Amino acid sequence: MSKTHLELTGVEMAFDTPKGPFVALDNVNLKIQKGEFVSLIGHSGCGKSTVLNIVAGLLQATKGGCVLDGHEVNSPGPERAVVFQNHALMPWLTVYENVELAVRQVFRKSMNRKERRDWIT
Ligand SMILES: Nc1ncnc2c1ncn2[C@@H]1O[C@H](COP(=O)(O)OP(=O)(O)OP(=O)(O)O)[C@@H](O)[C@H]1O
Ligand SMILES: [Mg+2]
Structure with a gap:
């Protein structure tokens, strides 16, 4: 089973x-x-x-x-992805910057700047 x-x-x-x-x-x-x-x-x-x-x-x-x-489960984590029903983007940021916001939150400690840039693109 x-x-x-x-x-x-x-x-x-x-x-x-x-x-x-x-x-x-x-x-x-x-x-x-x-x-x-x-x-x-x-x-x-x-x-x-x-x-x-x-x-x-x-x-x-x-x-x-x-x-x-x-x-x-007590908090969000990178193994769970959500597509929101309503848009949940910062309209004044670029697509890259919107993605960067979340990536920086999650991987701040485990990735350096270059690794984060590669992950985003
Ligand atoms: N933050 C909140 N405060 C008070 N009531 C809420 C809140 N969030 C949701 N509700 C209420 O809880 C119930 C469930 O809402 P939910 O958004 O989960 O429904 P749903 O099944 O996703 O609906 P839909 O098909 O319209 O997306 C609704 O009656 C909604 O008004
Ligand atoms: Mg819903």
Whole structure:
């Protein structure tokens, strides 16, 4: 049997709103094996992006957790890529500079300037 690659267990996401907490996800459970291709389908507002943002490490679940290859996901990482639904670029920067922004954040300590330039181009 193949090993679980990504696992969501009892995930809850309650957003703070002026009217009190809004529970967007309640007890979401999902297991994905390596090599599986999975689509999340549902009506607008059902919570697809919220699930993906938790997997990406951009949101922290208010209950439960997300484990990738045996490691708890608590922050974004270079092994997970996200294509945002809305544009998330800095319009005053060039394409190169937009990419550089993220590459500098992630590889600041492990790559020198030349290595980062090669990675970006
Ligand atoms: N930061 C937030 N604060 C409060 N409510 C939020 C927040 N983000 C999302 N929500 C609410 O959580 C629910 C799920 O939103 P989400 O964006 O995950 O839906 P979706 O399935 O991706 O929808 P769509 O198909 O339109 O992209 C929606 O009701 C949305 O209004
Ligand atoms: Mg969405």
